[in-house]
Each structure stands twice: as C-alpha cells, then as structure tokens.
Amino acid sequence: MSGGRPPRPTRADYAVWRQATTRWADVDVYAHLNNARYFELIDTAVNAHLAEATGTDIRTLDAIGVVAEVGCRYFAEVGYPEPVDLGLAVERLGTSSVTYRVGIFQGPGEEAAAEGRFVHVYVDNTDPEAGRAVVPLPDVVRDALAPLAPA
Template sequence: MSAAPATRADYAVFHEIATRWQDNDVYGHLNNVVYYELLDTVVNRYLIEAGVLDPATSDRIGLVVESGCKYFASLAYPEPVEIGLRVAHVGNSSVRYEVGAFAKDSDTAAAEAFFVHVYVDAKSRRPAPLRDDFRAVVEALRVA
C-alpha cells in the first residue's frame, strides 16, 4: 500500500456491497470497524464463489494473522461500496490480500487495507500448504 490512494486499475476484481444504517458512526461516516467487515467479506465471497472455500466443510481455513488499513476519504450509508481485490503475495500456506474501498463513481480508493491469511488445517489449526486449486484461484488475483 502506497501513501497515495490506489485506483480501480490496481485491482483484479470488484464486488459491490450495500451499506447499512448501523454502519455509520456518530460522525456520519462508516466506522473503521465496518471497513474491515466489508473487506473481509469480499475476500471470503471471492473464495466461496470460486469454489475453493466452504466455511462449514473445508479442511483448511484462513486465519488473519496481520492486517492494516489506510483511510483517504469518507464513505457513508446509504451509498453502496465497491470493493476491489488483489493478491500481493502467495506463500506456502499464506496469502496477502489487498483490498480497496471505492465510492460508486470514484476512481480512487477511499480506503485501502491488507489481510494476511495463514491457511491451517480446520481441526488441528496448524499451517497447511495451499492446495493447487486454491493457489490457482488466488494467483489469478495478482495485478502486475
């Protein structure tokens, strides 16, 4: 993540998410916790829709071991938020996802965040190598 906000061209895929009345804080914009919820939702939605994650039955699950977020502009209910998703690094058992939150008609991100997920065995909670099908799905999110 750089000091200046990213643009839409910096992301591989986008998902639109509706905001809710409760998402605004007393200052009239989305609370910082809401950004994390929206961004984490997009990562998991992408994996579920790609067929490589079923939270109820998958033998491997992703645990967030590191995250961060930069805020550049306010977003607020009732506007929908468009979330851009890309992958910055794929390791043996980990993935660094980078996400940007955009107002519907804006080309620059209002917020940018990252999540590092370590994929673990769902029962033992010990790191497990990424499966080939999973690796292919996340590698497709790399942006040059």
C-alpha cells in the same frame, strides 16, 4: 510516493469486484462509516471471492485460512446511503499464506476511499482438537488466487 507511503490506490489496481450496500447502522455519530464496518467489508470481499472462485464451502477444506493480520489505510470518507465497490487483488501468494489488498470505493471516482490489507495463513482443518499446524494452501485455493497474483 510521498514520505515513503505507497500512493493512493485506484480502480486499476484491482482484479475482481463486488458491491456492498451501506446501512444506517454502519455510520458513527459523525456520519462516517464506522471503522469496524471497513473490516467486515474487507473480510467479506476476500471470503466471498474464495467461496465463489473455488465453488466450494471453504470452511470444509482440509486447510483453512485464518486471519494473521488485517489493517486499513483511510483516504476519504465513506457513508450512508451510497453503495461501495470492493476491489480485490493478491499482493503475495506464498506457500502457506496469502496477502490480499481490498480497495474500498464510493461513487464514480477512480481513487480508493480506503484500502485494506488482509493476510490469511492456512492451517490444518482435519483435526481441530489436535491444534492448528500451518500447512500449504489447498490447490483449489491456489488455483483460484493465482490469476489475481503479481506475475
């Protein structure tokens, strides 16, 4: 580590993969992927994996994950028209929350162009009018994420 910062992630740091396309509208005036687009990719990688791995519409579960924190570290430019590979790993699987890491890669290199950190906190979805009390992760979600979590 240099200066206390974690090292730049590599493809080996992630367990599950998906690919996304970049669009002309995704880049800013400098031809870099717009910052907001990184967060869309991070959100999509997490929620698409949850939907696929659980085999259910995660929006209808008794408890749903709401975003408590999201951030991104940038290492290299990402642009149009090349696709991006999104690697997903679970950093921490708690009782009522999960912390994900999403690596963003473009091209054949082994080092991430960016890495997102994304925290879901699970809240009661049975009565949205009554408020959103923090609750344990649903078993179907925990079972889907356990293989991605550190041992």
